[in-house]
Structures are given as C-alpha cells and as structure tokens.
Amino acid sequence: MTSKPPPADPMLRRLAQLTISRRGLLGAAGLGAAATGLAACAPPLPPAGGPAAVKLPTDRSDTEKVVRWANWTAYLDYDEGTKKYPTLEAFIAKTGIKASYTEDIEDNDSYVNKVAPQLRAKQDIDRDIFTLTDWMAARVIRDGMVQPLDIIHMPNVGAMLEPLKDVSFDPGRTHSITWQSGFAGIGYNKAKVGRDLKSLDDLWADDLKGRVVVLSEFRDTAALIMQQQGVDISNPFTKVQIEKAFAEVDKRISDGHIRRVKGNSYLEDLKSGNALAGIVWSGDLFILRAETENPDWQFVIPESGGTLWSDNMMVPITSTHRKNAMALMNYYYDPAVAAKVAAYVNYICPVQGAQREMEKIDPELAKSPFIFPSADYIKQHNIQGFRALSPAEDAEYSAAWAKVVGN
C-alpha cells in the first residue's frame, strides 16, 4: 500500500458522490468489486450498507421487558417533585415494559460518531431507541445503522402529521418515527438585554459582545444566517452562499462576539448569565421560562426567517428489543399522551388530534404557534427546513464548519 490511496476509478467515484440510494449503493459495490479486480492497489470496499445487507438481531422483547431510550436534554415531561417522567411511568405501568430514559445526546455529531463504530461492528450500545435530527437520521438510515419498523404494529402512528409522513430521507417512514419538531431562532433574556431582539442584526449589537451563544450545528446557526443573507435554505444553494454564512460566524467568533458554540448545554450558559442571548431551539426557552419561573426568557423567529427541523426515533441495528421500542413509539402517538409531552416540552407536536387533547390541559397552549403552528404561521415567518445535502456536500460542509467552530 502507498501512503495515500490512489484515486479510485472515476466511475466508482462518481457513483459514490451521488446521493446513495439503496440500489445505488449495491450497484457501486458490484462495480467496485470489478474495479478491485482490475486495479490491485485500489482501497478495499467499504461494507455495503442498506437494509438488504442487514441481518436483524433476534428480538428478545417477549422475555426481556425493557426498552432503553437515548434522547436530548429537556425533551420529555419531567416532574421535579418525584424526579420522574410521568408519561414514561404511565407507559411502564400500562405495558409492564421497563423503560429507561437517558439524556445522552448533546448534539447529533458527537453522539453518532461515538456509537457508529460499535454499530458497524454489531456491538450493543445499550440503547433500543435513539432520537436524531432529520439529516443525521438520513445518514444512519443510509449506512444501515437502524432497523426497519413495522408500521402495522403501531396503529397510533397513523395520526402522524401529513407532511411528516413521507420524508425524503425515509420514504414511507419505514425506519424512523418523528419524536418532536421545532424551530431554531433567537432566545434571550429580555430584562437583561433591556429591549426586544427581532433580527440577527440585533443579536450582533455591540452591547451583547461576548454574551451570545450559538448552536453547534450548521443546519441551525449557519442556516439562520443564510436566511438573513437572503438565501432560500430549502432549495439548492451554492457552496459560495453557505461559505458566506460560515464566514460570518467565523468573524463573530474571532472578534469575541460569540462567546461559545455549543450543543444542548447552551442552556447552562443562559442560566448562569454568561450568555444573555443566542441562537437556540424553541422549546428549550419555554422550559427555561417554566423552570426559572422567569417570564423574561423570550423566543422569537428572526424577521428574516427561522428553521424547522424534526428529531426522529429510530431503533439501532444492534437492539434486541425492537418490539418493545415500537410499543413505546406507538404509545407516544396516543394524542392524549402526546399532548401531555407537548405541554411540557413546548415543541411542535407531530400527532394529529393532540391539539384537541391540549385544550383539556391548557387552552392557552393549544393556541401556541410553537406547538401547533398553522401553515399560515410557517409561511408568514419564512420558516423553512434545511435542504438535504448529498453525502459529498455533507462531508465538505461539515469539515469546513468544524474548522469555523474550532473543532
């Protein structure tokens, strides 16, 4: 072997750069096998991914009544008094399946990069459900790191919001079920900032220098900046356009305006007062407001627009409790349960009928555009989803972003 791999067969390379469909990947594998025969020095083939190549582990759900769920911080209804998750406790009481819940996920990259080697080596990661954002869900589904789900065993899931039912990264929802959706926008402490923040320019005001935190994923932070720069993030944009947004973040970090770039733990900086404002996720600020009983915590969609994303529950390829996991997913699609969760987390509820249930819990919240946004609201505020990137773009932009945020 030489010190650097020789460029692969151009044909193979082009195939690899396409958004890889199941068939595409298998095709590439076949061609690759031929190419390896021709050029002895070409690097060996990566293991072919995709469901066709995957052998599912034996499901032991019937004998082992457990399900282990990895999720993000402040993402499930929690009772400070009993230190328990009421809806999860109700699930345990109802089904007898011992569900354990951990707030493992700080951001998508750090979580998946940590477990990916184990999943590829088919080693158990002690989790039966993990919850990842759309783009990362796309990646783990493509890489064959999750198990297919049987929609037929989850009757409640039929109540999923129509736009979520058929997504580009998982047509027909065969591998993932939406947990919650949300917006990224500006969060701030109104009393301490002393005025309303309405746009990103307000966030870059001089008196906030060194008191701003931003999210560590470019699909949040750079996306909002792109929108401010007039780019439509849901449709094909150019490399130059995204790099312009990266440059803006780069400048703000260099001159010390942005204090830290963080995953879910940005909440601590807001709580401690190190940061007064930042680019944040919608639900978190409502939880912060409830926890601290301080109505000064505000969340706004910037005037130039906000982003819409979803997090998706999936069953890792090594889990032996797929049936239990599906029971849990099904349970959370019961509109009454979904309403209870939404009343706490304040994220967009993916379940039809939950709004009616919410009216019984809190009629005010049933009207909240942050939980039940109307199509008009989304249109008026220019809220968009970040478009799917091809694997090549994904790798390129991730690497560029990693440099910007000091990784």
Next chain:
Amino acid sequence: MTALAHTAGAGTHAGGPAPGQGRRRGGIAAYLLLLPGALWLVLFFLLPLIQLFAVSLQSGFPGYPGYYYRDVNAGNYLTAITQFAGHFGRSLLYAGLATFFAFVLAYPLAYAMAFKAGRWRNVMMIAVIAPFFTSFILRTIAWRQILADEGPVARVLNTLHLLPGGRITETWVAVVAGLTYNFLPFMVLPIYASLERADPKVIEAGGDLYANGFTTFRTVTLPVSLPGVIAGTLLTFIPAAGDYVNAELLGSDRSTKMVGNVIESQFFRVLGGFPVAAALSFTLMALILAMVFVYVRRFGTEELL
C-alpha cells in the same frame, strides 16, 4: 523472594525441593506473581495501544466518510503535527504553567503540613484530599458557575476594574487556574511525603553549622524533598498536558483549546477524523515521553529511575 518461592514451591511440590532447584522455581514464582499485573497491562494497555497505532495509520475511504481501511498512511501524523501545532504548544504551555503554579502553592502547604501543623496536620490532609470525593468534572462545572460573569469573583473584579476582558471563563486564565486547582493534590502529596520522611536532625544540623534559615532550606531541605518535587511535577504535568475537561468547560472555542480537545473533536465531531485523532494521541504521548525522559535524566534522583 526466597521465602515467597519456598511457600509457592511447598504448595505444588509436597516432597520438598532439592537444593539446586530452589532458584529456578523462585523464578517461576516471581513470574506467577507478575502474571496478573502483566496480563492486565497487556489487555488494557498494550492491546489498545497497538489498536490505536493501527488506527493512526488508516486511511479514510474516498467517498464514504466514516469508513476506513488498513493502510500505512503517515500523512495522518503530518496533519496532526502541522494542523494542530498550536494546540500542542498550548497544551505544553498551560500544563507547564499549571505545574509551576501548583508547585508554588503546594510547596509551602506541604512544608507547613510536615513541620508546622502539629495537631492540625490531619485536618489539613483531609482538606487536601477531600475534593477527590466529588467527581472531577462536577467540580470543574462548579468552577464554571463560580467564575461566571454574574458570579461573585467576576463581579468583584469587574467592580474594581481589574478584569480587562470583563470575564474570566472562556479565557486562558480560567483554563490554567482550573488545571492548577484540579492537579494541586498530586503536587502536595508527594512533596509532603518527601518532607515528612526527612530526618529533622539533618535540617537542625544546618542551623548548628551556622547556616541561616534560607541557606538551610536551599542546601538541605529542598534537596531532601527533591524526589517528591520531581514526582509531583510529573504527576501534574503529564495529566495536565493531556487534559481536555478544563479547556472544554472553562475555555473558549478557539484560542484556548488544547490537544485533548482536538482529539475529542476529531473522534466525535469530525466525520472521518479517527486516524488523525489517533495520530494526535500518539504524537502527544511521544512528546510527553521525550520531555519526561529528558527532565528525569536532568533532575531526577536514583529513586525515580
């Protein structure tokens, strides 16, 4: 060793050893005694190290980020050294500063504990060790809160206009302070052990020979405690150079990152960064090993080598 060999031999050979064989079996017993430790080291140190080295030479599969294949790609080391030279420099600098400050703080403390504390000695000992009862990460997070902009320290300093940047966290000062704090006990304890073991008569003799206090300290006490100082500096410098918790929790995103942080981000945040992360780990290890070797050769005593 002979006694141990004998008991071991007695267990296996009831007939009693012939005089000539005792020595050979003594060897076997010694090896048997070494076995658990050696096995442990092979399993949990040597094998992972070999694996890490293998990873550090792997190449990423073109077009499939996150997949690797076996290779002899020394380019990873080149990337590690050229792209992250600043991080290496900062790691050594911060670890050096922390070691220095820890020494300056620890020596008088250890001295007081060994010679002046009297009945307070145990209380002081507990005060030094007590922080270990709580997790190192939790204590660092606590520091983050204490040093926060609206915390007591920053507020007082800001009122007195003594804080140039207006903040403490997210600066190198906070990182070095955190490192110093976290590794201080590792400096205090070996120095204390050395001083406590020192024969007071030797130190008294300095006075008897008309040396003043400072000269006695310089020519008698300090040399006597040198093994403790060397051990303390090593125990502080080595983990501090590889530390990433302090820089992560107390530092900023760019200007205070250390090698540990880059290794973490190459492993967990950069898709396809495993080989470079492994190369960084190996380079750091080699660098520290070389520095420690020179240091111990230059200042060390027989007790350490």
